[in-house]
Amino acid sequence: MKFIRSQRIETAIAPKRALVIYGPRRVGKTTLLKEYLSLSKNSRTLYVVGDDFRIRELFKKEIRDDLLDFARPYDIIAIDEAQQVPSIGLGAKMIIDAFPEKQLILTGSSSFDLSSKIGEPLTGRHFTMTLLPIAQSEMSASRFELGGAIDNFLIYGSYPEVLTAETGEEKERILNELVSSYLYKDILALDKIKSPDLLRDITRAIAFQVGSEVSLNEIANTVKADVKTVGRYLDVLEKMFVIKKVRGFSRNLRNEISKKAKYYFLDNGVRNAVIGQFGSLVNRNDIGELWENFVFMELYRQSILRGDSAQFHFWRTHTGREVDIIREDGGVLTAIECKWSAECSVPKLWRETYPDSTFVTINKGNYLDVFLEKKRGA
Numbered sequence: 001m002k003f004i005r006s007q008r009i010e011t012a013i014a015p016k017r018a019l020v021i022y023g024p025r026r027v028g029k030t031t032l033l034k035e036y037l038s039l040s041k042n043s044r045t046l047y048v049v050g051d052d053f054r055i056r057e058l059f060k061k062e063i064r065d066d067l068l069d070f071a072r073p074y075d076i077i078a079i080d081e082a083q084q085v086p087s088i089g090l091g092a093k094m095i096i097d098a099f100p101e102k103q104l105i106l107t108g109s110s111s112f113d114l115s116s117k118i119g120e121p122l123t124g125r126h127f128t129m130t131l132l133p134i135a136q137s138e139m140s141a142s143r144f145e146l147g148g149a150i151d152n153f154l155i156y157g158s159y160p161e162v163l164t165a166e167t168g169e170e171k172e173r174i175l176n177e178l179v180s181s182y183l184y185k186d187i188l189a190l191d192k193i194k195s196p197d198l199l200r201d202i203t204r205a206i207a208f209q210v211g212s213e214v215s216l217n218e219i220a221n222t223v224k225a226d227v228k229t230v231g232r233y234l235d236v237l238e239k240m241f242v243i244k245k246v247r248g249f250s251r252n253l254r255n256e257i258s259k260k261a262k263y264y265f266l267d268n269g270v271r272n273a274v275i276g277q278f279g280s281l282v283n284r285n286d287i288g289e290l291w292e293n294f295v296f297m298e299l300y301r302q303s304i305l306r307g308d309s310a311q312f313h314f315w316r317t318h319t320g321r322e323v324d325i326i327r328e329d330g331g332v333l334t335a336i337e338c339k340w341s342a343e344c345s346v347p348k349l350w351r352e353t354y355p356d357s358t359f360v361t362i363n364k365g366n367y368l369d370v371f372l373e374k375k376r377g378a
Contacts, residue, residue, distance in 0.1 A: 002163075009033070018105070023109065044076070048079055064098075067095060071102065109186060134158040137305065152171075159269060175272070175273040207265065209263070216234075246261060246313060249326045268293055334360065
């Protein structure tokens with residue numbers, strides 16, 4: 001299936017600021033970057049990759065004159081996978097301060113690595129863009145075509161390569177290789193992660209609990225590790241764009257649960273690859289989990305594409321009343337229930353406690369109305 005990215009570098013870049021593009025591996029950061037450079041034919045451009053030994057040595061030495069000599073000939077400097085470059089933050093600051101008219105673009109597959117390296121040096125000197133798997137609103141397809149492909153989205157997700165793959169076997173091969181890259185290349189390269197087996201076990205445990213409250217103690221007992229280690233691994237998985245943590249919503253009631261968390265995968269296909277399940281929906285007992293993960297990630301992507309400040313939570317009381325997703329934007333609350341094939345009503349306690357909030361059920365019959373607001377006539 002074809003798609004068109006909504007996010008564009010030309011609308012995000014600004015004078016006197018570096019542009020930092022975050023996103024998981026193979027989500028399309030390099031493609032977006034090279035497309036932008038190809039359109040800048042009247043500019044002198046440089047594209048380098050962070051694993052280039054010369055670039056790593058240049059920034060590692062932190063010699064200002066050498067860095068400025070490196071940048072001086074170019075109008076646009078693009079460093080792909082910049083998290084691999086030592087002292088990238090300080091070097092970028094030197095370049096931006098000396099040449100405010102130049103465009104400096106950095107990409108990274110790890111917000112853990114890159115943000116820690118650019119944080120203090122580039123404070124007030126950079127904007128960010130987060131690239132995620134393709135949203136429904138970015139698909140170049142009619143509502144009819146999208147509706148007919150919903151099973152594929154739930155099973156295989158929406159990574160660019162997966163969308164363009166023609167067969168299920170090819171999609172599975174891409175996703176399995178992608179997960180291998182996530183878990184055994186990028187993440188295990190970090191100093192905080194030592195055990196590939198433990199990483200695999202924790203990720204699988206989370207995959208089986210999508211949409212449910214997660215107990216770190218329970219996971220720790222299951223994988224035979226201490227709670228702090230489990231928490232550290234989950235934190236890294238989130239910063240590497242594998243999962244997204246969502247906390248409980250609490251404002252008014254003493255019995256609202258606020259300390260526990262849910263975890264969603266940034267892509268359904270990655271989640272299914274982690275547990276090795278690509279079977280058709282008719283043969284699965286986790287359709288509810290797949291649907292909630294899909295709906296949450298569409299809402300999250302929608303928020304990023306709009307550039308709004310929405311925060312996402314879940315709501316549950318100690319007596320068992322619950323709402324799958326709470327969207328909070330500018331003080332406005334929307335309670336969202338994810339149901340594959342049914343409608344449901346708002347819990348009475350939620351309605352009484354938050355009477356000004358709105359409530360919506362997102363199911364397979366109305367989800368396109370929610371996610372294709374700009375394509376209603378398609």
